[in-house]
Amino acid sequence: MDRLDIADADWTGVSPRYVWPELIGWIVTGLVAAGATMLFWFFEQWWAYALTAAVVVAFALVAAFTPRRVRSIRYQLREDDLLLRKGVMFVRFVAVPYGRMQLIDINRGPVVRALGLSDLKFVTAAASSGVTIPGVPAADADALRDRLVGLAESRRAGL
Template sequence: MSERSERTIGLSTSPTSALEPWPETVEWRPVSRDLIWVELIGLASFMIFVFAGLAILWALTGHWIFGLALAAAAVMTAWRVTVIFRAVKAWGYAERDNDLLVRHGLLVRRLSIVPYARMQFVDVTAGPLERSFGLATVQLHTAAAASDAKIPGLPPDEASRLRDRLTALGEDRAEGL
């Protein structure tokens, strides 16, 4: 078996570094870029109240601290918008023979590896904003709450396919335990 084919099925001949949480040997599937709009609208709906509250307080009191807080909120909002664009691009998942890999994060990169045999159930959810953009979130649940993983920003057809596949693989793998 060649080194490339060994890496493709996850049997790397050389150990990978813990500082490289995104294995290059895995074919990552990205989430929908429409998730950016969902996140931006969620941020905007929250920040409207923050800006309105600070502006009213500044107008009523005339104190400079509220003007400074308003400027700081504007800077933080601009920073968060930048982070949203990059963070959505960092989400990805990969289906392997025995487990599902989910990656996300910018500053702190997180790679969750969920063995199919350890999955207890799989949820597919879609809030009103997600539904308006044709998106859904797949949530994987295991016995250990800390190992739960989610994949947001999937088209409903892909979310249903993934749910059904993970459920079937989980049942097949759990029979051998």
């Protein structure tokens, strides 16, 4: 397979249940931001109310597009690397070579754990790479971690 040929690839998506932790996070953030703008209401000016309304509308739009954004998170295990795709309007592809993987960490926060999900975080030889696959079912995350650790060890042994 050509390394740049990603259009016909077989992608694996994250769990649809991952929408809930994302929605909860955006809603809580939106409520806090809207509450902070309410402090300006003491000025009793039209712009203070407009600011709060704009914050509420902005966070409502983000929350409305969250399910589509979660559906866009996909990953693929290729011959030499793991390819991660994120984004709807601004699509980001990240390729993590197996031989560069140093640590594969499984994170399970309280909301994600309650839904039976996990986040896989990859630590690589590059200091600035913060690659995470969120919303992977817990059993799949353990199996995927074990498989990737095996691939990483075999690739590093060949270096």
